[in-house]
Amino acid sequence: MRRYSVPDWPLLATCLISEASLMKSSRWSRYISALPRQPYSLLYWTRSELDQYLAASQIRERAIERITDVTGTYNDLKIKIFSKYPELFPEEVFNMETFRWSFGILFSRLVRLPSMDGKVALVPWADMLNHSSEVETFLDFDKSSMGVVFTTDRSYQPGEQVFISYGKKSNGELLLSYGFVPKEGTNPNDSVELSMSLDKSDKCYKEKLEALQKHGLSSPQRFPLQITGWPLEMMAYAYLVVSPPDMSQKFDELAAAASRKRKSGKMYPELEEQTLQFILDCCESSISKYTKFSQGGSPLDPITTSAKQTNRKLLLKQLAADLCTSERRILFRTQYILRRRLRDMRKGELRALTILNGFRKLFK
Numbered sequence: 001m002r003r004y005s006v007p008d009w010p011l012l013a014t015c016l017i018s019e020a021s022l023m024k025s026s027r028w029s030r031y032i033s034a035l036p037r038q039p040y041s042l043l044y045w046t047r048s049e050l051d052q053y054l055a056a057s058q059i060r061e062r063a064i065e066r067i068t069d070v071t072g073t074y075n076d077l078k079i080k081i082f083s084k085y086p087e088l089f090p091e092e093v094f095n096m097e098t099f100r101w102s103f104g105i106l107f108s109r110l111v112r113l114p115s116m117d118g119k120v121a122l123v124p125w126a127d128m129l130n131h132s133s134e135v136e137t138f139l140d141f142d143k144s145s146m147g148v149v150f151t152t153d154r155s156y157q158p159g160e161q162v163f164i165s166y167g168k169k170s171n172g173e174l175l176l177s178y179g180f181v182p183k184e185g186t187n188p189n190d191s192v193e194l195s196m197s198l199d200k201s202d203k204c205y206k207e208k209l210e211a212l213q214k215h216g217l218s219s220p221q222r223f224p225l226q227i228t229g230w231p232l233e234m235m236a237y238a239y240l241v242v243s244p245p246d247m248s249q250k251f252d253e254l255a256a257a258a259s260r261k262r263k264s265g266k267m268y269p270e271l272e273e274q275t276l277q278f279i280l281d282c283c284e285s286s287i288s289k290y291t292k293f294s295q296g297g298s299p300l301d302p303i304t305t306s307a308k309q310t311n312r313k314l315l316l317k318q319l320a321a322d323l324c325t326s327e328r329r330i331l332f333r334t335q336y337i338l339r340r341r342l343r344d345m346r347k348g349e350l351r352a353l354t355i356l357n358g359f360r361k362l363f364k
Contacts, residue, residue: 004081008120010073012110013102014094016122020102021093031124039104040179043067045316053320056289057327058193058222059172066107066176074099107177113141113148123148131178132163133187139164170224171326181322184329191224192327194334196237196282204245211240211255221258225283227330229337233258235275239267242274273345280338283331290328293320 001011019026026032038044042063045053054060074096082089109127110120119141126139126148135153142149156162166174168189171181182190197220198208209219223234236257243250247268268275 001081006077006081009103009106009110010077012120012122013099013106014077014089016102016105017094017098020098028124034128035105035109037101039101039108041104041107042176042179043070043100043104043107049316053316054323056286056293057172057320057323058195059176059323062172062176070100070103071096073103108179111139111148113139115143116141121148126150129162129164131166131174133165133182133189135163135165137164138167171323175319175323179319181319181326184322184326187326189226190326190330191226192286192330193222194225194230194234194279194282194286194331195220195222196234196241196279197221198241202241204243204248204251207248208240208243208251208255211251212258214252215255215259217255217259225330225334227333230279230334233260234279235267238275238279239271242271242278273342276338276342276345280335280342283335283338287328287331287335290324290331293324 001014006014016032019028020032023029042050042059043066045063047064050060050063054063078094082091082094106122109122111123111127113119113121123139137150137153139148139150141147150164152162166178169177170189170191171187172192174187175181198205198212202208212219212221217237221237223231223237225234236254240251240254240258243254
């Protein structure tokens with residue numbers, strides 16, 4: 001596989017399948033036997049479950065992309081390597097099901113080691129430590145002891161669970177890879193992706209799209225909203241969307257700012273109200289999808305035939321509801337801020353207009 005320049009992720013996935021097939025004769029047998037048979041990542045959600053439970057969240061699209069990537073990676077390996085060496089990679093061992101299992105393990109347990117230039121690894125035992133958004137300690141390779149270690153950032157009492165950080169991830173990202181959603185309000189890194197698109201009826205649609213594509217962006221484009229606000233890149237993208245034809249010379253500059261390739265220090269006051277209204281419209285469109293989900297707008301569940309299936313449906317519903325609640329909370333906060341800013345702007349304009357009319361009457 002090294003001769004074929006297989007990247008680290010599929011290489012590790014294949015290695016894990018190989019070791020698991022050896023069972024007790026593998027040096028890692030105790031570790032592998034402790035791994036879940038079905039990881040909790042969204043890789044194990046069916047397409048109908050994703051469509052039903054995550055219809056309102058942009059994480060649905062991320063999950064579909066990930067499932068497609070894993071399937072494509074397996075098919076690529078099968079054509080280029082597995083089928084050419086069936087004695088080394090028998091299909092009863094190296095198949096789509098085992099590949100999905102191994103990738104599910106990697107997504108939920110793989111560790112990136114900063115002191116080894118970001119090299120990825122599975123770290124038996126340590127990867128069983130749970131995540132907390134309230135801690136900042138993480139696993140890393142220690143050259144002096146030649147082992148993977150971590151130092152706690154606070155003291156623990158005997159019998160108390162020790163936590164590590166899986167990284168600054170949103171609730172949606174934690175569900176995507178690890179299969180859980182933190183309690184509402186406990187994750188300071190939580191965010192929700194807001195989708196924005198160019199208006200296809202815009203006279204400058206083609207020129208704006210070309211500017212975006214030049215800088216690696218597209219239409220639609222997703223941006224992260226947090227409870228504390230939104231990124232400047234999103235503002236630049238929104239400015240580009242509402243820009244009139246006489247600003248065509250600024251399209252490239254705004255697209256570059258939206259892609260982080262250029263700092264966007266310059267704003268356009270004459271477009272600010274229209275820009276904020278556009279963001280508000282996108283926000284409220286997203287809120288309506290969550291409202292539909294929370295009011296039971298998703299299709300009815302098919303009748304299940306076993307307690308196991310029923311429990312699975314209840315778990316997925318609860319995870320989806322928790323994610324929906326946390327993401328909608330951020331959207332409502334953003335909606336409130338935008339409405340208030342627009343109201344203040346319009347009050348200011350009305351006040352200025354009233355004063356101007358007063359002067360006109362005085363001089364008349």
